[in-house]
Amino acid sequence: MFSKETYVSRRAELRKLVKSGIVILFGNNDSPVNYPSNSYYPFRQDSSFLYYFGLNRDGLVGVIDIDEGTETLVGNDIDIEDIVWFGSVNSVKDMAESVGVANTAPMKSLQIICNNALKQKRPIHFLPPYRYDTKLQIFDLLGIHPNQQKEAASLELIKAVVKMRSTKEPQEIAEIEDACSIGYKMHTTAMRLTKPGFTEKFIGGQVDGTAHSYGAMVSFATIFTQHGEIMHGTPSWDVLESGRLALCDSGAENRNNYCSDNTRTYPVNGKFTQRQREIYSIVEACHDYVLDVAKPGVKWYDVHMAVCRLMTDKLKEIGLMKGDTEEAVRAGAHAMFLPHGLGHMMGMDVHDMEGLGQNYVGFDDEIQPSTQFGTNCLRMGRRLEKGFVVTDEPGIYFIPALIDDWKSQGLHKDFINYEMLETYKDFGGIRIEDDLLITDDGCRFLGTERIPYHPDDVEEFMRNN
Amino acid sequence: MFSKETYVSRRAELRKLVKSGIVILFGNNDSPVNYPSNSYYPFRQDSSFLYYFGLNRDGLVGVIDIDEGTETLVGNDIDIEDIVWFGSVNSVKDMAESVGVANTAPMKSLQIICNNALKQKRPIHFLPPYRYDTKLQIFDLLGIHPNQQKEAASLELIKAVVKMRSTKEPQEIAEIEDACSIGYKMHTTAMRLTKPGFTEKFIGGQVDGTAHSYGAMVSFATIFTQHGEIMHGTPSWDVLESGRLALCDSGAENRNNYCSDNTRTYPVNGKFTQRQREIYSIVEACHDYVLDVAKPGVKWYDVHMAVCRLMTDKLKEIGLMKGDTEEAVRAGAHAMFLPHGLGHMMGMDVHDMEGLGQNYVGFDDEIQPSTQFGTNCLRMGRRLEKGFVVTDEPGIYFIPALIDDWKSQGLHKDFINYEMLETYKDFGGIRIEDDLLITDDGCRFLGTERIPYHPDDVEEFMRNN
Ligand SMILES: [Mn+2]
Ligand SMILES: [Mn+2]
Numbered sequence: 001m002f003s004k005e006t007y008v009s010r011r012a013e014l015r016k017l018v019k020s021g022i023v024i025l026f027g028n029n030d031s032p033v034n035y036p037s038n039s040y041y042p043f044r045q046d047s048s049f050l051y052y053f054g055l056n057r058d059g060l061v062g063v064i065d066i067d068e069g070t071e072t073l074v075g076n077d078i079d080i081e082d083i084v085w086f087g088s089v090n091s092v093k094d095m096a097e098s099v100g101v102a103n104t105a106p107m108k109s110l111q112i113i114c115n116n117a118l119k120q121k122r123p124i125h126f127l128p129p130y131r132y133d134t135k136l137q138i139f140d141l142l143g144i145h146p147n148q149q150k151e152a153a154s155l156e157l158i159k160a161v162v163k164m165r166s167t168k169e170p171q172e173i174a175e176i177e178d179a180c181s182i183g184y185k186m187h188t189t190a191m192r193l194t195k196p197g198f199t200e201k202f203i204g205g206q207v208d209g210t211a212h213s214y215g216a217m218v219s220f221a222t223i224f225t226q227h228g229e230i231m232h233g234t235p236s237w238d239v240l241e242s243g244r245l246a247l248c249d250s251g252a253e254n255r256n257n258y259c260s261d262n263t264r265t266y267p268v269n270g271k272f273t274q275r276q277r278e279i280y281s282i283v284e285a286c287h288d289y290v291l292d293v294a295k296p297g298v299k300w301y302d303v304h305m306a307v308c309r310l311m312t313d314k315l316k317e318i319g320l321m322k323g324d325t326e327e328a329v330r331a332g333a334h335a336m337f338l339p340h341g342l343g344h345m346m347g348m349d350v351h352d353m354e355g356l357g358q359n360y361v362g363f364d365d366e367i368q369p370s371t372q373f374g375t376n377c378l379r380m381g382r383r384l385e386k387g388f389v390v391t392d393e394p395g396i397y398f399i400p401a402l403i404d405d406w407k408s409q410g411l412h413k414d415f416i417n418y419e420m421l422e423t424y425k426d427f428g429g430i431r432i433e434d435d436l437l438i439t440d441d442g443c444r445f446l447g448t449e450r451i452p453y454h455p456d457d458v459e460e461f462m463r464n465n
Numbered sequence: 466m467f468s469k470e471t472y473v474s475r476r477a478e479l480r481k482l483v484k485s486g487i488v489i490l491f492g493n494n495d496s497p498v499n500y501p502s503n504s505y506y507p508f509r510q511d512s513s514f515l516y517y518f519g520l521n522r523d524g525l526v527g528v529i530d531i532d533e534g535t536e537t538l539v540g541n542d543i544d545i546e547d548i549v550w551f552g553s554v555n556s557v558k559d560m561a562e563s564v565g566v567a568n569t570a571p572m573k574s575l576q577i578i579c580n581n582a583l584k585q586k587r588p589i590h591f592l593p594p595y596r597y598d599t600k601l602q603i604f605d606l607l608g609i610h611p612n613q614q615k616e617a618a619s620l621e622l623i624k625a626v627v628k629m630r631s632t633k634e635p636q637e638i639a640e641i642e643d644a645c646s647i648g649y650k651m652h653t654t655a656m657r658l659t660k661p662g663f664t665e666k667f668i669g670g671q672v673d674g675t676a677h678s679y680g681a682m683v684s685f686a687t688i689f690t691q692h693g694e695i696m697h698g699t700p701s702w703d704v705l706e707s708g709r710l711a712l713c714d715s716g717a718e719n720r721n722n723y724c725s726d727n728t729r730t731y732p733v734n735g736k737f738t739q740r741q742r743e744i745y746s747i748v749e750a751c752h753d754y755v756l757d758v759a760k761p762g763v764k765w766y767d768v769h770m771a772v773c774r775l776m777t778d779k780l781k782e783i784g785l786m787k788g789d790t791e792e793a794v795r796a797g798a799h800a801m802f803l804p805h806g807l808g809h810m811m812g813m814d815v816h817d818m819e820g821l822g823q824n825y826v827g828f829d830d831e832i833q834p835s836t837q838f839g840t841n842c843l844r845m846g847r848r849l850e851k852g853f854v855v856t857d858e859p860g861i862y863f864i865p866a867l868i869d870d871w872k873s874q875g876l877h878k879d880f881i882n883y884e885m886l887e888t889y890k891d892f893g894g895i896r897i898e899d900d901l902l903i904t905d906d907g908c909r910f911l912g913t914e915r916i917p918y919h920p921d922d923v924e925e926f927m928r929n930n
Contacts, residue, residue, distance in 0.1 A: 031496055033509050034813070035820030036595045040686045041506040044498050083866050084804050087695040130501045132597030136611055146601055201680040209674010215666040215702060221505045230552040237680060339549055348499070355500030401548050 335374025
């Protein structure tokens with residue numbers, strides 16, 4: 001949690017940007033798992049609520065009446081039976097004071113606030129809801145069916161929030177660095193433990209445990225798999241085998257809810273084969289190339305495309321692709337190997353602000369999302385600005401189902417060497433991912449301790465740990 | 466997952482018990498965390514859906530038309546883009562076959578099924594929903610507002626499910642034993658690591674990690690705290706201190722979603738003080754006493770009350786309570802020390818079937834829930850039957866807020882020695898919990914490896930590990 005002044009001034013800026021009406025920021029509630037009171041899903045506050053109100057407790061709603069110039073924290077206090085079960089917690093009044101909010105109100109008053117605003121025909125601004133309980137709340141308060149809520153969400157509010165949250169303040173960057181330092185512990189734990197004989201589950205579990213031990217949550221479900229070619233492959237019961245690659249994509253969400261997101265791919269037995277090193281080095285080159293290209297003013301879409309061209313050039317060198325590089329990339333042939341985008345914004349959400357709508361977060365009037373397979377997964381295309389944090393995560397994958405699918409259609413057969421590709425169906429996939437801060441005139445990786453990724457460094461780390 | 470025959474015969478039995486109408490069992494969906502597609506909350510299927518349909522995937526609904534004698538698995542197949550991201554999964558048809566269900570239908574057909582049944586005025590049986598997405602589904606399908614759904618849920622279906630799920634089959638008991646063996650690893654990990662200087666978070670995180678490493682989830686949010694007097698105290702940043710007690714209440718939910726639930730309390734420095742051992746021995750005696758008393762035909766309410774009397778007797782011996790034991794317990798004075806129930810049913814849910822309604826799961830015409838403080842938290846009172854699994858978890862707590870509250874009201878001052886109690890405000894709390902299987906003529910603890918809890922055993926374990 002930051003200083004009271006931080007939240008006061010963020011809300012003041014928000015009021016200026018949205019101009020009029022009432023802003024309602026819904027905090028999150030506990031998430032039931034298998035019955036109403038089992039909350040082993042750890043509580044996760046809404047990121048925008050955190051950004052403007054800073055309070056990490058369930059059952060709160062923030063109301064900003066721009067026209068009247070008032071701010072209200074809505075929520076109920078707890079009673080003695082709750083204290084027995086959960087210990088004492090601050091009153092709603094104390095919480096409001098801690099973030100510079102003058103007024104408090106019990107939850108039942110939210111309906112009155114909404115009814116009055118509706119009667120006065122004043123705009124009620126809310127963000128697109130993603131939790132079903134919030135959708136129900138909005139339905140009951142405003143009579144808008146959940147299916148219509150995304151469209152009914154306030155464009156002014158979305159744009160204001162995206163504008164403010166896109167550029168990370170120095171104190172936010174310090175939090176991301178902290179998350180990266182927990183991420184370092186998570187990844188090096190996995191690298192240390194990876195050996196033939198353990199299950200993927202075992203290693204993945206230790207990664208999760210490391211996050212929890214340092215007071216973090218994982219920023220998304222940990223990926224630890226010998227099937228790197230499955231993008232979101234959760235740890236299976238498969239036993240790690242010598243000769244295969246293990247891919248670990250994981251991150252921490254630290255105590256103040258800032259994220260890290262890194263991927264490493266390494267040999268189960270600690271030593272790359274010649275073929276693995278060859279493909280790995282292409283991914284490594286693509287990953288490092290971003291450092292040369294990304295800076296304020298450059299479109300992230302162009303960085304993505306530059307990386308796709310470099311990857312195509314290098315795949316041509318080893319014979320997996322062929323033909324003219326420009327043409328191949330324009331046609332989308334590279335997406336056989338890289339069927340996702342180069343990276344996404346990162347902040348309090350690991351895909352930062354994704355719930356507000358990719359079109360507002362990653363794109364603008366100048367640059368719109370692509371519909372081409374692969375590039376359609378690029379979550380951001382717009383020009384970089386100082387203070388943006390984006391992930392740099394190229395990968396090369398050999399996806400048997402996709403190979404069969406494209407081959408049977410004869411897709412991009414002038415650019416892809418299907419005969420050779422057949423021999424890679426048992427390869428798996430490689431991804432290397434780091435978190436990039438856009439600086440005054442370039443960019444740098446976040447995380448003071450760097451998780452090893454140059455192939456010699458990886459082998460050395462695994463030999464010595 | 467059990468054999469096809471298991472699910473076929475369970476559904477046949479359910480049809481017999483419910484007699485007529487259409488049964489709709491909603492499977493769970495992914496749970497969004499901070500934006501729609503971030504599902505770091507691990508997927509958890511609905512327990513009753515698992516019990517009758519056995520399928521551990523999101524986006525499924527089971528429909529049993531009792532009148533027509535048909536069974537249908539409702540769900541959508543996935544496409545090639547999903548395969549790139551998540552790997553291939555079985556088709557809905559294959560899944561249905563694996564559990565002996567003859568028919569499949571896409572999700573959009575559920576509305577038609579419901580509309581037809583409504584037109585024919587046939588009863589549509591559903592269980593009380595606890596997930597907000599399910600509530601929305603029911604609202605859209607049947608037009609029942611979420612606030613009315615608990616009342617609209619089918620009593621016949623609830624009673625049939627409770628009847629069947631209460632008595633654990635041998636294969637279910639084997640699964641619970643498996644969960645207990647993971648629980649053993651979780652608890653002994655915590656005991657091994659507990660030493661002055663670590664944070665509560667660190668130890669709690671390693672407990673979570675141990676569960677995940679063995680392919681389990683935690684069955685509820687892990688409790689690891691030096692403040693055992695807070696019932697649901699999640700791990701804090703506090704550093705473990707010599708002289709204090711650490712309480713760990715945690716359990717595993719194994720790969721087939723069966724749970725364990727154990728609590729241990731031990732000295733941070735590995736050695737009980739005289740005062741700690743005195744209180745600990747009372748809890749230990751209460752915990753072990755249940756083994757003598759619990760058996761088929763005995764009311765769990767009576768076991769709870771017998772334990773409360775034994776605890777009162779022993780608290781009188783050391784001077785914390787006074788007066789007539791029977792009168793003290795009848796008045797509820799013991800709830801100062803034990804403000805919760807002796808235990809709850811356990812199975813696929815750690816509080817088994819709690820979502821179906823405590824009154825149907827734990828009580829019946831013969832025995833109703835109490836409203837007295839403390840005993841009102843007893844989640845089950847009815848007569849034990851062979852095959853029931855219940856937790857045995859007495860505790861003694863010194864809760865400063867409760868002491869102050871009762872003392873200022875002069876509550877139970879004939880039974881409680883407030884002067885002495887004042888000196889225990891810094892003590893914390895102790896609980897010992899194990900999982901009890903009701904057998905032919907008595908009961909036994911589940912878990913082949915027993916987590917140490919006799920004070921000498923605890924000290925020996927902590928000395929040697
Ligand atoms: Mn990423
Ligand atoms: Mn319990």
